[in-house]
Amino acid sequence: xxxxxxxxxxxxxxxxxxxxxxxxxxxxxxxxxxxxxxxxxxxxxxxxxxxxxxxxxxxxxxxxxxxxxxxxxxxxxxxxxxxxxxxxxxxxxxxxxxxxxxxxxxxxxxxxxxxxxxxxxxxxxxxxxxxxxxxxxxxxxxxxxxxxxxxxxxxxxxxxxxxxxxxxxxxxxxxxxxxxxxxxxxxxxxxxxxxxxxxxxxxxxxxxxxxxxxxxxxxxxxxxxxxxxxxxxxxxxxxxxxxxxxxxxxxxxxxxxxxxxxxxxxxxxxxxxx
Amino acid sequence: xxxxxxxxxxxxxxxxxxxxxxxxxxxxxxxxxxxxxxxxxxxxxxxxxxxxxxxxxxxxxxxxxxxxxxxxxxxxxxxxxxxxxxxxxxxxxxxxxxxxxxxxxxxxxxxxxxxxxxxxxxxxxxxxxxxxxxxxxxxxxxxxxxxxxxxxxxxxxxxxxxxxxxxxxxxxxxxxxxxxxxxxxxxxxxxxxxxxxxxxxxxxxxxxxxxxxxxxxxxxxxxxxxxxxxxxxxxxxxxxxxxxxxxxxxxx
Numbered sequence: 001x002x003x004x005x006x007x008x009x010x011x012x013x014x015x016x017x018x019x020x021x022x023x024x025x026x027x028x029x030x031x032x033x034x035x036x037x038x039x040x041x042x043x044x045x046x047x048x049x050x051x052x053x054x055x056x057x058x059x060x061x062x063x064x065x066x067x068x069x070x071x072x073x074x075x076x077x078x079x080x081x082x083x084x085x086x087x088x089x090x091x092x093x094x095x096x097x098x099x100x101x102x103x104x105x106x107x108x109x110x111x112x113x114x115x116x117x118x119x120x121x122x123x124x125x126x127x128x129x130x131x132x133x134x135x136x137x138x139x140x141x142x143x144x145x146x147x148x149x150x151x152x153x154x155x156x157x158x159x160x161x162x163x164x165x166x167x168x169x170x171x172x173x174x175x176x177x178x179x180x181x182x183x184x185x186x187x188x189x190x191x192x193x194x195x196x197x198x199x200x201x202x203x204x205x206x207x208x209x210x211x212x213x214x215x216x217x218x219x220x221x222x223x224x225x226x227x228x229x230x231x232x233x234x235x236x237x238x239x240x241x242x243x244x245x246x247x248x249x250x251x252x253x254x255x256x257x258x259x260x261x262x263x264x265x266x267x268x269x270x271x272x273x274x
Numbered sequence: 275x276x277x278x279x280x281x282x283x284x285x286x287x288x289x290x291x292x293x294x295x296x297x298x299x300x301x302x303x304x305x306x307x308x309x310x311x312x313x314x315x316x317x318x319x320x321x322x323x324x325x326x327x328x329x330x331x332x333x334x335x336x337x338x339x340x341x342x343x344x345x346x347x348x349x350x351x352x353x354x355x356x357x358x359x360x361x362x363x364x365x366x367x368x369x370x371x372x373x374x375x376x377x378x379x380x381x382x383x384x385x386x387x388x389x390x391x392x393x394x395x396x397x398x399x400x401x402x403x404x405x406x407x408x409x410x411x412x413x414x415x416x417x418x419x420x421x422x423x424x425x426x427x428x429x430x431x432x433x434x435x436x437x438x439x440x441x442x443x444x445x446x447x448x449x450x451x452x453x454x455x456x457x458x459x460x461x462x463x464x465x466x467x468x469x470x471x472x473x474x475x476x477x478x479x480x481x482x483x484x485x486x487x488x489x490x491x492x493x494x495x496x497x498x499x500x501x502x503x504x505x506x507x508x509x510x511x512x513x514x515x516x517x518x519x520x521x522x523x524x525x526x
Contacts, residue, residue: 032492050522138418149465151457155418172462208422211433212462218434220422225434236434 003055007048014044124273125265127197128161129246135171135195135256136162143256145191148173153210155198158258166266168198169246170217171256172210172228182231188247193256196232196243199267200224207243217243241269311388319389322382326363335393348456349396353387355452359445369436370459373444402451402471404479412480415473419464420481427497428484433460443485447478 017040024033135143135156143156148171156171157164174192181189188194196217198206205221210228216235217226224237232243244266247259265273324333330342337344345353356362357378361371378386387399417426423439425431430441437460442450451474457463469477487494495502 031490035492138414144467147467149463149468151463152465152468153462154468206422209431209433210462211435211437211460212457213460214435216434220431223434 003051007051010044010048010051014041014048017041017044124270126261127266128158128164128167129169129258129261130158131258131260132251133158133160133258134251135159135169135248135258138162143171144254145193145250145256146254147256148193150175150192151212153212155208156195166199168206169195170198170207170210171195174215174229178215178229180229185231185245185247187249188245188259190248190250190256193248194228195246195248195258196226196228197246197262197266200239201234201241201243201266201268202237202239204268311384311392315385315388316392317389319385319387322378322386323389327386330364335390345390345393347394347396348390350387350391350399351397351452352456352458353390354383354399355449355456355458357383357386359449361458370438373440397455397465399448400451400455400471400474402447402475402478404447404475404482407472407475407477407479409476409479409483411473412476412478412483415469415477416480419469420477423461425497425499427487427494428481429497442481445481447482450478450481 017037021034021037021041024030024037136159137143137154137156140162142159143154148154150173153170153172156169157167161167172194174189174194176192179189179192179194196207198208200207200219200221202219202222202224205219207217207219207224207226209218209220210216211218215228217228217232218224219226219237219239222238224239225235226232226239226243227235231245234240234242244262244264246262249257249259251257323331323335330338331345332338332342335345356371358376360374360376363377364371365374391398420428423431423433424442425439428442431439433439439461445453453461454464454469454474454477455466464474487497495506
C-alpha cells in the first residue's frame with residue numbers, strides 16, 4: 001500500500017537522522033547540525049504516527065464478540081457476589097483512619113521545614129567592610145588617590161573580600177565642590193571620591209550604570225535613578241530608599257580606605273530591617 | 275672661525291637641550307602631544323574652526339552659554355573622536371551627539387585637531403595596538419566596566435534623560451580607545467591610572483571581536499537578548515505547532 005511505503009520511508013529517514021546525530025556528537029558536536037538532525041529524527045517519528053493514525057486505522061465501530069464463561073460454577077459464583085456483597089468497614093473506622101493519615105502527614109512535614117536553613121541572625125545587617133578596609137578593584141589592585149580622574153568610576157570591594165556579594169561598591173570621583181554632603185557626612189568623600197553600595201534597594205540588581213554628565217546612578221532592572229550628588233537619593237523609579245554610602249578616607253600611604261561599614265543594611269528591604 | 279663655529283654649535287646644543295628638558299617637564303600628568311603640530315596645520319585648522327565652529331564654541335574656543343561647551347583643554351583625542359565619528363558638527367539640536375556622516379576629510383580633521391589641541395594641554399590621541407591586548411582579559415574588563423551600559427554584546431543600551439549608550443559595531447579601534455580615555459557625553463572617563471594601556475588594548479581587542487562574535491547558539495538576532503528570541507519562539511515555533519495541530523485534526 002502507498003500509505004505503508006510512505007510511513008516506512010519516513011521512519012528510515014528518521015533512523016538515519018538519529019544515527020547521524022550520534023555521529024556528529026561523537027565527532028565533536030556542532031549545535032546547528034545536531035539541532036537539525038534531532039528535529040528530523042523526532043519529526044519523522046511524529047509524522048509517521050500521524051499518518052498511521054489517519055490512513056491505516058479504520059473508521060467506525062467494530063464489534064468484538066466476547067466469549068461465554070467457561071464453566072457454569074463460575075457463573076453461579078459471580079451471581080452470588082453481586083447479590084450478597086461481603087462486609088465492609090463502617091464509617092467510624094474510616095474516620096479514624098483519616099485522622100491517622102493526616103497526623104502522619106503533618107509529622108512528616110517537620111523534616112522539610114527543618115531544612116529551611118539557619119536563621120540569618122545579624123548577617124543581613126552588616127557587610128564585609130570594616131574600619132580601615134582598603135579599597136580594591138575586581139582584580140585585587142589597591143585604589144590610590146590618583147587612580148580615578150574626575151568623572152571616572154570603578155567597582156570596588158574590601159581588600160580581603162573581593163568575592164563578597166554584599167560588599168560590591170561603586171566608587172566615583174567628583175570634581176571639587178560638586179558634592180553636597182548630607183548632615184554628618186562632610187568627611188565621607190575625600191578629594192572628590194564618593195562611594196555607594198552597588199546593590200539596589202529595590203530588588204537588589206547591581207546599579208552599574210553611571211551617567212557622568214548628570215551625576216546619576218541608574219539601575220538596569222527597573223530604572224531606579226539615584227542622584228550621586230545628594231547621597232544617592234532616588235530621583236526616579238521604584239526604589240524608595242537611597243543607596244547606602246560608604247564613608248571613605250585616605251590613609252597615610254595614599255590608599256583609599258573605608259572609615260567603617262555602611263551605616264544601614266544594603267540591598268532590598270526585609271521585614272525586620274528597621 | 276672654527277672656534278667661533280664650535281661655540282655657536284655648543285650654545286645651540288645647550289639651548290635646545292634646555293628647551294627639551296623644560297617642555298617635557300610639563301607634560302607628565304596631562305599626557306600632551308609629544309611634538310607640537312606644524313604651525314601650518316594649526317593655522318589651517320583655525321581657519322576651518324572659524325568657519326564652522328564658532329557659533330556654539332565661541333571665537334576663542336571658550337564655549338557659548340547654553341549652546342556649546344568650552345574646548346580649551348579637551349585635547350586632541352576629543353576632537354579626533356567627535357570629528358571622525360561624525361558626531362560634530364551637529365546637524366540639528368540634539369539631546370545627544372550621535373554618530374553620523376563625517377563632514378571633514380582626514381586632512382581637515384588633522385588640522386582641526388591640531389588647532390584645538392594647541393589651545394591648552396589635554397589628552398593626546400592614544401596609541402593602542404589591539405593585537406597586543408589579551409582577549410580573555412578584555413572580556414573581563416569589558417564585563418565589569420562597559421557591559422552595564424553598552425550591553426554584553428556591545429549592542430548598546432538605554433540610559434536616563436533620553437540618552438543612550440550607542441552600539442559599538444561601527445567604532446574603529448582608535449575610536450574605542452579615544453572614547454575610553456575622554457569619556458564623551460554621559461560616559462565616565464577611564465584615564466591611564468584607571469585602566470593602563472595594556473588593559474585598554476585588551477578592551478579594544480575584545481570590542482573588535484564583538485563585531486563578529488562566535489554565535490554558538492545559532493542566529494544572533496541582533497544580540498539583543500531574550501526579547502527577539504522569545505518573539506521567534508512564540509511566533510515561529512508556536513505558529514508551526516498550531517499548523518501541525520490543525521493538520522492532525524483534519525479528515526483525510
